[in-house]
Amino acid sequence: MNRTLERYGVWLRSTVVALCSALGVVSADRADMPLATALLAPALLACGVRLYTLRRPLPSAALGMVSLLWLADGSVVVLTGLSQPVLGGDVAEMMVEAIIGICIITFQHxxxxxxWAGAALGVLGAAACELGDILSGHSPDAMPLLRLAVLGALSRAAYLIVRARARAADRSAALSAAARREAEVAAARRAAEREYLATLHDTASATLLMVSQGDGRDWSWLPARARQDLEALSAVPAFGTGSVDLAALLACVPAGEGPARVRLTTTIDSPLVIPSGPALAIFNGVREAVSNVSRHAGVREAELRAWRADDDVVVELTDAGRGFDPESVPPRRRGIKGSIIGRMQAVGGSAAITSLPGNGTRVQWRWHAPAQQLPAGTLQPPRARARTALVQLIRKQLLHGAQLAALLIxxxxxxxxxxHRLVSYQDVYRPAWAQTAAFGCLAAVAGIGAFYLLRGKQIPPPVRWCSLGAVLAVSVIGAFTLPPDRLAGAxxxxxxLVGWYALFLLADLRLRWFAAFLGVHVGITVIVVLLAGAPTTAEAIGLGIRAISDCGFQLSVGFLLTRLLHGTAPAAGIAAEQEEELRTRERIQEDMQRDHKDRYRALTATTVPLLVGLGHGVLSPHDEEVRLRCGVEAARMRRLFAESDAVSDALLNEVRACIEVAEHQGVTVSLAVRGRPAEVPVSVRRELVDPVAVTLGRTRSTARVTVVWTPGAVRVSVVSEDGATRQTAEADKQATDVQVTVVRTTxxxxxxxEASWRQPALARVA
Incomplete structure (x- = not known):
């Protein structure tokens, strides 16, 4: 806004100086023209220097450059004031007052x-105007000085009002942007968490579960698989908006190792260039689906197809295996819910599984490319809607500030x-009561407009047009109740004045409405002057100077407002959006890096050592102790997967996830639940369920799990029939949260x- 106001001020001042100087020189005697030109030409040159600095900004931070620009502006008003005694006459006085008045106004912008610089230039301009009067032989008059002081004060007040509304828009935009940033960061973290859990399920969890389920296999594939799993867990999640060729990714889908290898028949249309997010989601989903074929379908063949259908990219994997009922899959199973369906939903796509027992399985992924141009009536994307709302907010605040400033002026x-003029020239008006009534009419318009504006409401169209008609009537009365030679004079x-009221009423409309009103207003005055006879050259020039300094200035303010609303506001919205997008991306990167470090740190104590040992042959899958440790880690991971489920009893859901892993090992587990469930923090749930995961992971026969709720407390216990003979130091791991107590009896x-937690008394009271 400040840059726009600076350009506006320089251009307006330069234009007024050029036009009024030309009119002043034309009105001067031929003998005085050379000297007048010698004074006004440097003033125009100084304006040219200021215009040049707009295109090629000088290093204004340097004090010398600031002083140079200040001197250039000051020379304009000084030279203009000195030209008054040279030009002589009423026209020269009017010209000097008009130029210096506009200069004092624009200096504030x-x-x-x-x-301080604008105020000093204003004082210098007033002194130059008074000096011109004195050198012209006029006695000192306080009214011109008072008028110039009022112009400078109103200009500064208008700037402060508009700036205050602009800052209010900045604050509101910053609050909205911060809320959107937090929402986007939270969504990105949730998406990264889902992808992390899906990756953990597809890699380390699957590998450790397979190792824990028994001996007698060909484990030649295991070291390479364990190293790949370790690499997948240590990789930092990506956050980007690039594009990749999905066909090239699908050509790299792993088909398994050894006897479990699946022979894929692929038919892929190439290229299939889509954003990296959906491409990776489809690739990882296909990889998990191929793994499911290897483990569950009972066949070793599958067909993979990928093609583009209009704006959709479709990938399909089919097999002729034993099939299953998708509705019967427990919600805690992650292969379909998280790795296939969840991944696609996270990137705006979809995945569907079609299968029946004995009829094979078909998995289809579909991603729809967003249209470049939205049809009418279609909802805009969230970021586009946010930008539109931001621009509307800035426009509303700037418009409100501009209307307040116009009403104040x-x-x-x-x-x-x-x-003061109305009272002083009562004997000139014909009749005087009409002028007084017109004055009261404008006061009524101001009151009506202030009523709506101060309440933050828009003036209703009927009230607006009636008020505008009243303002136009004032223009007619003012023109027809004054002698023609007094029009546009003191x-x-x-x-x-009427132009300011029109600007206040028409500020939210296109500039052509305001320009049309000013044209009619000036035209009425011109018609009255012409009806009285052809004006003299001095009268015509005086009328032109007054029209430029008053109506021309008001028109330039309307143009400035249009520029602010339709140029500066969108530019500010785009700049704010770009800055916010950068901040959001930085926050997402930082938080994803930190979350990844926290997750990896949580795995380094148990999971990572297992994968390192298996990947480098230090640990053998034939060793029962190794298989038991793998079973424990598989149970812990399944509990971690269950954390993100939206269920009414999160603790029981995580316990059941551990039980399912044990049942895959052939363990018979019974579960008993007593009492009414209550809310338990995530950190506490982890410590309550971990002893269950460890004990069930080392059990191979039968176990019994009990969850007991009492007012303000919860106990989770597990009894294993053969777990004691398999316990190691890991089983004696105590809870890291001191609020959870773990008791072990053999x-x-x-x-x-048994792990127990008692809710703090303060929380129970709350």
């Missing part, structure tokens, strides 16, 4: 960020300068482990 001008209090081959 050019030097908006350095108010209107009221202050009316009840100071205009009121007695014409309404000529420069009797012969049986072991009983």
């Amino acid at each position: 050019e030097w908006a960020t350095r108010p 209107s009221l202050f001008s009316q009840f100071t300068l205009s009121l 007695a014409d209090w309404s000529f420069g 009797r012969g081959a049986s072991v009983w482990v």
Whole structure:
């Protein structure tokens, strides 16, 4: 906004200096023209220097450059003031006052960020104007100085009002952006967490579960698989918006090792270039589906197809195996829910599984490419909607500030300068009561407009157009109740005032409405002057100078407002969006890096050593102790997967996940639940369920799990018939949370482990 105001101020001042100087020189005597030109030409040159600095900004941080620009601006008003005694006459006085008045107004915009400089230039301009009057032989008059002071004060006040609304827009935009950033970061972290759990399920969890299920296999594939799993777990999750060729990725889908290898028949349309997120989701989903064929389908052949259907990319894997009922798959099973369906939903795609017992299985992935242009009535993407809302917010605040500034200028001008003129020239008006009634009419328009504006509401169209008609009527009364030779002069209090009221009423419409009103307003005055006879050259030039300094200035303010609303506001919205996107990406990267380190750190104590040992041949899958450790880690991972489920009893859900792993090992587990469930923090649930996971992972016969809820407490216990003979130091691992108490009792081959947590008294009261 400051940059826009600076450009506006420099251009407006330069234009007014050029036009009014030309009119002043034309009105001067031929003998005075060379000297007048010698004074005004350097002023125009100084304006040219300021215009040049707009295109090629000088290093304004240097004090010398700031002083140079200040001197250039000051020379304009000084030279203009000195030209008044040279030009002579009323036209020269009007020209000097118009130029210096506009200069004082625009200085507040050019030097908006350095108010001391603008104020000093304003004082210098007022002194130059008074000096011109004195050198012209006029006695000192306080009214021109008062008028210039009012112009400078109103200009600065208008800037402060608009700046305040702009800052309010900045604050609101910052709050909205912060909320969106937190939401996007949270969504990205959740997506990364889902991808991490899916990767863990497809790699380490599957490998450790296979090792834990028994001996008598060909384990030649295991070292390479364990090393790949370790690499997958240590890889930092990517966050990008690039594109990849899905066909090239699908050509790299692993088909298994040794006897478990699946022969894939592939038919892929190439290329299939799509964003990296959906491409990786499809690739990882296909990899998991191929693994399911190897483990569950009972066949070693499958067909993989991929093609583009209009804007959709479709990938399909089919097999002729034993099939299954998708509805019968427990929700805690992660292969379909997390690795296939969940991955695609996270990237805006879909996955569907079609299967029947004995009729094979078909898995289809579908991703729809977003259209480049949305049809009418279609909802915009979230980021586009946010940008539109931000631009509308900035426009609303700037418009509100501009209307407040226009209303302030209107009221202050009316009840100071205009009121003084109305009272002083009562004997000139014909009749005087009409001018007084017009003054009251404008006051009523101001009151009606302030009623809506101060309540933050838009002026209703009927009220707006009726008020505008009243303002136009004031223009007509002012023109037809004054002598033609007095129009646009000192007695014409309404000529420069009605434009501000029109700007206040028409600020939210296109500039052509305001320009049309000003054209009609000036046209009425011109018609009245022409009806009285052809004006003299001096009268015509005086009318032109007044039209430029008043109506031309008001039109330029309307143009500035249009520029702010339709140029600066969208640019500010785009800049804010880009800055926010950068901040969001940085936050996502930082949080994903930190989350990844935390997850990997949690695996380094148990899972990573197992994978390292298996990957480098230090640990053997033939060793029963190794298989038991793998079973424990598989149970812990299944509990981790269950953390993200949306269920009413999260603790029981995680216990059941551990039980399912034990049942895969051939363990018979009974579960008993007593009491009414209550909310338990995630960190506490981890410590309550971990002893169950460890004990069940080392059990090979039967076990009994009990969950007991009491008011303010919960106990989770497990009894294993043969777990005691298999216990190691790992089984004695104590909870890291001091609020959870773990008790272990051994009797012969049986072991009983109980973890209990008592809710703090303060929390129970709350």
